[in-house]
Amino acid sequence: MEAEDLSSAAGYEGHIEYLGDKKSDCTLRITDLRLSDSAGYRFRLITSGDKFAGSPVSLTVTDVVLEMDPTSVSERENVTLTCRTKCTLDPITVYSWYKNGQPIPNSNTSSPVYILFSVSSEDTGRYSCAVEGHEDLPSAEETLTVRCKYMWFKYILVY
Structure with a gap:
């Protein structure tokens, strides 16, 4: 599955917020969790010519x-x-x-x-x-x- 940039993806406005400092803190806040938010998440750092991806973090959203x-x-x-x-x-x-x-x-x-x-x-x-x-x-x-x-x-x- 191709990685998707959530910062501009339809349906994520106001739902995903980047809280990091763009240097050493890569914090992402997801509010109003939905079952459809269950996925693997990773940060991708793009510099002048190089791309680096962090290890994926798995999120599972469940119901009661x-x-x-x-x-x-x-x-x-x-x-x-x-x-x-x-x-x-x-x-x-x-x-x-x-x-x-x-x-x-x-x-x-x-x-x-x-x-x-x-x-x-x-x-x-x-x-x-x-x-x-x-x-x-x-x-x-x-x-x-x-x-x-x-x-x-x-x-x-x-x-």
Whole structure:
């Protein structure tokens, strides 16, 4: 793949900023990261007649993903929500949990696992999660369906 000069590439205006001093500091800032920013980046130094390229630095941008197990249950069963990311996180990361786009009260945890115990029909909805400091970038929503559990009784008439 041919190297591309991002300083003038369409779609990168205001997204890529060179912060270096053009002598010994080659610092690049990428703001508002996108999945499409995952790539190898390198600086190329052009002098009067010579070109030098630095070693590439690999950048991988990932999403936060919510896994739900199971996604369809009967009342009084448990559901496990797991918030996953490939990002390296601080060991004391806090996870936030959402139902239908609203924070679930008292649900922030230091564990990437959140369990819904003994669900009822009111637990039906769309769930998502986010990582502390990035609540504006929640996972895609997963839908939980809770089926009503009917109790059957047999009546015996005695005369």
